[in-house]
Amino acid sequence: MHKPKMQLVASFDIARLQYLDARGQATQPLPGFATPDTLQALYRQMALARLVDDRAVKLQRTGQLGTYPSTLGQEAIGVGVGGALRTEDVYCPYYRETGALLERGVEIEEILAIWGGDERGQGFRHAPRDLPLCVPIATQLLHAAGIAFALKYRHQRLDEPARVAVSCAGEGATSKGDFYEALNLLGVWQLPAVFVINNNQWAISVPRHRQTATPTIAQKAVAAGVSALQVDGNDVIAVRSAVADAVARARGGEGPTLIEATSYRLCDHTTADDARRYRPEQELHEAEQSEPLVRLGTYLRGTGDWSDELEGELQRELAEVCERALRNYAERPRESxxxxxxxxxxxxxxxxxxxxxxxxxxxxxx
Known part of the structure; x- marks a missing residue:
């Protein structure tokens, strides 16, 4: 049988960024922002996000909160993304966003109010340009594309400062048409936007390998003409660095980026889920060994910038912060x-x- 000659017309590569490996060891020189003070601050914010999640789950179990989506094991993504943005940028979140909201200045009691069904919880005082949490899957990506178009238009036509729209989603959202439509708009119009996909391996009870046949989530951006990168989502330094670089490029008119952050969901999908019914126990145990707080904590201890004493002080401080927030939440005047x-x-x-x-x-x- 005759086999025709063919010419290669396109190819692609997907790079992966990591600074701290699963054992908390540096794999390369750290970026300039990664000073001891900054790394301690990132560790604190991840620890705070974890404690807020813990308290929120307990509130839900006692009937004081509605269904809640924990970020256990995924704190590096939220904290890394939120910390890479400027106040004037526009963040279009999805529902698993505790760390990012804290970085954006949202109060703990506001986060609790959202999941407590209080309509006033959506009005973020410290991030007034950000959109409210989005529970429908992938629709927030289309919102971000539209906002990015408006930001580009206003910058070019009205001479306003360059701003960027950033949105996050889970890897399951990349199976939705909304994802591909939004991505196509980003590419064809070269919009100032960054999409960060939290590949936590589970779309509720569906494992990643049954969601998509692509070796990476990042490569889905290639077909749309969007820059793509995979980062170790359990490495907060890598997430912060990748998002900051992508935002800087978008702000400078160099186009959009899709970042796949690989992580693992150590918690149930939400408090309405029981992951023990579908998730292998051994897989969970292995993932717990390389989660973000353990990883960064191990690194900081290795450099002499963290200790049991500092950890104890931090946990006491954060417990007090959470208790004040819980009181504020409980004392909020009831709305109609x-x-x-x-x-x-x-x-x-x-x-x-x-x-x-x-x-x-x-x-x-x-």
Whole structure:
């Protein structure tokens, strides 16, 4: 059988960035920002995110909070992303974002209020340009693409400062059409945007290998003409460095980037899930050995910049911070039950008007 000659017209490579390996050892010289003070601050923020998650899960289990998505084992991604942005940038988060929200200046009690069903919890005082948490899968990526278009337009036409739109999603979101549509817009219009995909290996109960056949998530960006990179998502230094570089390129007009951050979800998908039903116990045990806090803590101890004494002081400080936040959350004045209707429509449909009136009447009844 005749086999025709063919010419190679395109090829690609996906690079991976890592500074700290699974044992907490440096694999190469660290970037300039990684001073002892900065690394201690990153460790603190990851520890705070973990403690907030712990308290939130306990609140949910005792009926004081709604369904909650923990970031256990994935703190390096949120803290690394949030710390790489400027205040004026626009962050379009998804639901697993405790570390990033803390880095963006969102108060702990505001985070709790969101998951407690309080509509006022969505109004971030310290990051007013950021979008609220997005629970539908991958739709926030389209929001980010639209915002990035507006930022580029305003910079070019109105001479406003260059700003960047950044959004995160889980690897399961890359199986959605919204992801590919958003990515296509980023590439064809060369928008100032950065997408960070948290590849935590599980899309609820579906393992990564059943989600997609691609060897990497990062390579999905290639077809859209978007720069792509994979980073070790358990290495907060690598995440911070990669996102900061991508944001700087986007701000300088060099186009968008998709970053795949490989991690592992040590927790249930949410408090409505039981991962023991589908996740191998041995796999979980192995992942626990290289999680972000252990990794950075090991490195800092090796350089003499951390100790048991400092760890004890930190845990006491963070416990006090969380307790104050829990009191503030518990003491928040209750909002009207009708608040859930206030921003749904410009004009409520008749069926919702009936529900609205029922709730309002129940509240004013003696």
């Amino acid at each position: 039950a009708t608040a859930m209707f206030d921003h749904l429509y410009a004009e409520l449909p008749e069926a919702l008007i009936e529900q609205y009136e029922e709730l309002r009447n129940e509240e004013v009844a003696p």
